[in-house]
Amino acid sequence: MELTKTRNASPSSREKILDVAEARFSQRGFAGVGLRQVADAAGLGKSSLFHHFRSKAALYLAVLDRVLERIDARLSTVLAGSGTHAERLDRVVESLVDAMVEHPTTPRLLLRALFEDDDLPEDAMPEAEAFEARLASLVQRLQQLIQEGVAAGAFRAASAAHTLQTLIGAVVYHFASGEFGEGLMGGPLFSAEAVRRRKLEIVTFIHHGLLPGAPTEGEGS
Amino acid sequence: MELTKTRNASPSSREKILDVAEARFSQRGFAGVGLRQVADAAGLGKSSLFHHFRSKAALYLAVLDRVLERIDARLSTVLAGSGTHAERLDRVVESLVDAMVEHPTTPRLLLRALFEDDDLPEDAMPEAEAFEARLASLVQRLQQLIQEGVAAGAFRAASAAHTLQTLIGAVVYHFASGEFGEGLMGGPLFSAEAVRRRKLEIVTFIHHGLLPGAPTEGEGS
DNA sequence: GTCTATACTACGATAGAC
């Protein structure tokens, strides 16, 4: 569908850089990462990075956009699917959690992208817009699902924006919470069992928090 | 209650430094702030900072501990208060929100403290422990409230740890979400009206999510 | 497309005068 090929037989240098940068930026944030660490870990000289990305900020935004692209792919499938509003919202939560777990760098990068306002050095506007546009599109579709559910009487009369914020907190923050989260939960956050449990906890919370009448937890699946 | 005086007629240099450092660290994070900016904004030379704080990491942790101390003061009052478990939990949410709003630097600093693992240069262990201890104490008391509420049948059989994570996400993340949050909500996050609305939204969510039987939203207050 | 070399700036931290 695109003019430039996106599949590669062997991981190109560009993808190698993105992988390494994603790991580092996730852990330390934009300002906390030096390009030398990225270059070394990618097996390249420092200067070579600038042949693939115009600046550090451009690299950071490329990482963020790739992360959001993966989430978008998962959620788009679910949002376009069938089922009641409640069923689709459950699947949104589960897919969002799956996206956090697939690459554990995701929650921290996404959380940073959401709450850190532009600490970026102003220059990387073009690549910033790609990310912003993708984010806005995703948010808009998620809000629509909630609003339609409210209009259809499937959800109580809750604010879609507030509900979305709560949902982001419940999913993204939780899987970003690292050592604190592990200490609180008394075990790893990303084990299959912990992930299954978190999904159940959030979905149950939403059902009793969003649905007007009888509990729906005993339903299919 | 303390040997050293904590009240000051005029703001000492130490407090001035803490104030400006809190603002900067909240916005840019630990790695994103230079001590020169802090010193300039405080009206001091760069070197003078080191007479008040052993290192940048020590300053950062002093800021974090002061933030957590303010939250602790609010929540301790509420946790020691009377009322049913549900009433006390409502007041915990409202007090936590009040703490975020009182100093809008709070949510971002707290969020960073919770999800950024030790990017700190290892040396500031003593002042780190003060913060960790205060945090552990607070978390323990919050968990206890939820667990007791579950045991007393006031809450459904939910995990205290999971519930606490969801709560933190709903309060701390929301008020840390800056431009993204404002865009999503369609207005400021910290206006009196927005704050009132967020409290209501979370408390309602919790009631329908935690309480077993009939909705309790019509109750007193 | 990767390298070496370099420019320029900022960083955290220390020494020592006042």
Next chain:
DNA sequence: GTCTATCGTAGTATAGAC
């Protein structure tokens, strides 16, 4: 307790050979 001066390092980014 604040200052100036300085140290050593690391930061982003560019120039130009290969």
